[in-house]
Amino acid sequence: MFDVSNQAVNEVLAGRATRVAITLTPDGGVRVAVDGPGVPFEDNADLDGPGLRAQLTQTYVGPRTLGRDAALVGWLHVGLFVATALSSRLTAEVRHGGVRKVQEYVRSVAVAPPAEVGPADDSGTVITFWPDADIFETTQVSSDTLVERFRELAFLNRGLDISLSDERRPAQSRSVQCRFLGGARDFVAFLDQHAGTPVDPETISFERQDERMAGTMEVAFRWRNTQEERFRTFANSHPTLAVSTHDLGFRDGLAAAVSAYAREQRRLTASDPDLQAGQIVKGLTAVVSVKLDHPEFEGATRGALANTAVQACVEEATREHLGHWLREHPKRAEAVLGRILHDVRRD
Structure with missing residues (x-):
């Protein structure tokens, strides 16, 4: 969970995005969305690092140190791959260059190559995953724990805009936005x-x-x-x-x-x-x-x-x-x- 959200936060801290939105979905999934240009699936010369497909399938991609403003530095970190490996299902959506592409993984295996599914009138990257019940004793995520951590990140990184929406129980849905200018x-x-x-x-x-x-x-x-x-x-x-x-x-x-x-x-x-x-x-x-x-x-x-x-x-x-x-x-x-x-x- 935190590997995926930290990756999104790093996009904001690096100046490539402005906000991160995490949603706990009614079917037990976790959706992490970040705006910005969107991370293309394939490596290319315009990327400052690997493409999204490499991030989802490789344990080590690019330099280990992300700089002093990164949210995740100096700790054991395998990036987005951990979500792919520990999820029963994961979908990656990229809106980039006016095109919307999607790729799906089932228990770490890509179902098919990234495919265009229509036009996009904005840009960004969305990772949605469902923790594997065969691996975890419980797949329930504590929204209070998540809010506490995201609040910390917002305090420590002045101006970071990060939100959490819990939609698992429609009658008791909650949404918390964290953004603090006073550090x-x-x-x-x-x-x-x-x-x-x-x-x-x-x-x-x-x-x-x-x-x-x-x-x-x-x-x-x-x-x-x-x-x-x-x-x-x-x-x-x-x-x-x-x-x-x-x-x-x-x-x-x-x-x-x-x-x-x-x-x-x-x-x-x-x-x-x-x-x-x-x-x-x-x-x-x-x-x-x-x-x-x-x-x-x-x-x-x-x-x-x-x-x-x-x-x-x-x-x-x-x-x-x-x-x-x-x-x-x-x-x-x-x-x-x-x-x-x-x-x-x-x-």
């Missing part, structure tokens, strides 16, 4: 919508490109009057674990900036130790997203980002930006620092 700032607001009141209403955020890590970072965070921390970290739009280098760098940057400001304001004495990240993140909601040309992952599930340069780059950027924010907003800074020191002394 990580909107993500923080979403995570905080049922939390306590903010220590300061402003969401602190920044974006930076750093060629030392061959990528970009987008960070947004704010403190709330709660003990719970909400951390979400991503690398090339994939969720990552707390041991990832960008997460560690962000926490180090927070600790350095707040400790330095506390000393400037004489809220820490010369004999007081620096504040630690664990003391500062209580009540913090944060989204840290990096997009890298060459992400490296480790761990049993390859869920931890391992690029060593990322930690120092994110630490430096966080320390500098938060340090400037604290000095430029003394009243707001006092509310944040007062909250942190109160918790530290209480503990």
Whole structure:
């Protein structure tokens, strides 16, 4: 499922399309439609990569790395082939050059070559597949899980337009569209919508490109009057674990900036130790997203980002930006620092 939708999202992020629409159909199928010029079935010189037929039938087609803005980079990925292999039936429709072509597969085998079935007054690519009940214990797809993931992608890729329609039960059909222009700032607001009141209403955020890590970072965070921390970290739009280098760098940057400001304001004495990240993140909601040309992952599930340069780059950027924010907003800074020191002394 996600291999097909990620492929469509990559078309948008690469600038070849503008929107993705996923539909759960009444007969148990999943339809993934993306606009744009449509991907021709056959390879040709105008394509930046393989044709659709190759994508549907080959496990490896073209370069592995799709670039820092791609939704799926650095993970085990076999592309559209996985949908062909795991579906009892799959149809591919391409509207390109005023012509509509369709090809059908049954349990990985093409029924016939791609065939013209009529004219097309628009363009795009549609993949519809039916998960194979002989392979999966259940072929039911959770719409809530899909919405959560598509919402993440829309937050992390500003302006991405992706929708999900669940038509499996006509009397209870639902449709959700995800498109956010505020990026990580909107993500923080979403995570905080049922939390306590903010220590300061402003969401602190920044974006930076750093060629030392061959990528970009987008960070947004704010403190709330709660003990719970909400951390979400991503690398090339994939969720990552707390041991990832960008997460560690962000926490180090927070600790350095707040400790330095506390000393400037004489809220820490010369004999007081620096504040630690664990003391500062209580009540913090944060989204840290990096997009890298060459992400490296480790761990049993390859869920931890391992690029060593990322930690120092994110630490430096966080320390500098938060340090400037604290000095430029003394009243707001006092509310944040007062909250942190109160918790530290209480503990």
